[in-house]
Amino acid sequence: MESITFNIKRFDGETTWNQEYVLPRETSTLLGCLTKIREEQDPTLNFTSACRHAICGSCAVQVNGNAFLACETQLDTLLETFQTDTLYLEPLNNLPVVRDLVVNFDGMSEKLKKVNGWLEEHEGRCNHLQSEEEFHLINKPADCIMCGSCVSECRELAYDDGTYLPPMAMNKAYRFERDSRDGSHGKRVLAALQNNLWKCIHCQQCTTKCPKHIPIAEEISYLRREALRMGETKSEGARHAYSFYDDVKRTGLLNETMLALRTEGMVKTAMNRTPFAIRMVAAGKMNPLHMPKPVEGIESVRKLYEFSQRMSKEDQHV
CATH class of the missing domain: 3.10.20.30 (Beta-grasp domain)
Known part of the structure; x- marks a missing residue:
């Protein structure tokens, strides 16, 4: 050329x-x-x-x-x-x-304010010294230069009604939530939750296109886990996650027939999903009477669950 x-x-x-x-x-x-x-x-x-x-x-x-x-x-x-x-x-x-x-980035600036992207006074500390491990938790997310690449690539933002926080705001929420010098832990998790934390569709584009290689998708997953740990389990997103978790742990397979019911509830599912469900049954792609049996090797699946739980507990104590 x-x-x-x-x-x-x-x-x-x-x-x-x-x-x-x-x-x-x-x-x-x-x-x-x-x-x-x-x-x-x-x-x-x-x-x-x-x-x-x-x-x-x-x-x-x-x-x-x-x-x-x-x-x-x-x-x-x-x-x-x-x-x-x-x-x-x-x-x-x-x-x-x-x-x-x-x-124009003005709208993004307003979104960043919603997660309190700054340090707040820690009444129990008289200094701001950090261990190497504590610094390591915020080192990578602090690299964000707010270039907007993650915002541009976010598939959820492309169709959102304006209520979802952009990935860069989620990164800020994670960065200060994990900062050992901050005195308002949990506050940013709740802020993210109030702004549709569970809407992230895990397309991973925010991570793959970040010029600083910040694992934003992993940070969003952490905020979700923290929300569950704090007892915030009543949202549709939380119920959806628990449905996946319980089904795969029980049988190794997802029970798609029950997924919508457990996520949205009986009334909402009946109003929104009935025509689609009828078409699925008619096409032979869904059997509402089928109850999945445990797959071969289900014990290995459950061992992975146990390992994941141990890692999660260790992560909480870091």
């Missing part, structure tokens, strides 16, 4: 269109290419950048439908990954577009 085509989604506040720019192939970052386009071809092209060292998080964009930090992403890496000489650039998903590749 001697030249590369950049097909960039443009927006002027009213109209959306795609515009192509051609650059000779050379060793450069994506941000370097955008800068060259603006300086040499089109000074009206808008994008944001600042540090150029993957610290500020301001330059994240979508390339061929995937979020990247423009300043640290090499052009050669993109061409090798997508096996093409045309790159499609768009602003991040799930955020209001201001102009071209620039998005």
Whole structure:
């Protein structure tokens, strides 16, 4: 490839269109290419950048439908990954577009406030010393640069009604919930729970696309476990989790007939699921009278449960 085509989604506040720019192939970052386009071809092209060292998080964009930090992403890496000489650039998903590749983060800032993303006074401590183990718990989540890549990739946010917290807010909740210097443990778990903690669909995109490799999906799972440990078991999400847990422990299989009933209750299931259930029965894909028997090797499954419970208890004491 001697030249590369950049097909960039443009927006002027009213109209959306795609515009192509051609650059000779050379060793450069994506941000370097955008800068060259603006300086040499089109000074009206808008994008944001600042540090150029993957610290500020301001330059994240979508390339061929995937979020990247423009300043640290090499052009050669993109061409090798997508096996093409045309790159499609768009602003991040799930955020209001201001102009071209620039998005508005104001709404995300308000979401962050909901989880009290700061240290609160610990009345029982007179210093802020931490052990190596205590620091290790918050070291990785503290790397977040709030670039918005996880927000863009979140499949739940793409269809949410605005009540679900973005992954970066969940990361903040986890980071301060695990901080040994904080005096409000449990407060952020409840805040996440009140903002649909159980809506996460475990697509893992927030984790795989994070430029700092923060395991956000694991952090969300921890917040869920803490909510259950605190006795918050009455939500649909908690009942759904317990249904899975109990079925697999009992037989090694999921009883799909009973899952909706135990999750949503008799009345809601009857109102929302009856037509679907009738179609499933008619198609032979569900037998409401079938009760799964334990699978072969169920004892091994139960040993995994016991091991998981031991690990969970050890984690609580870290």
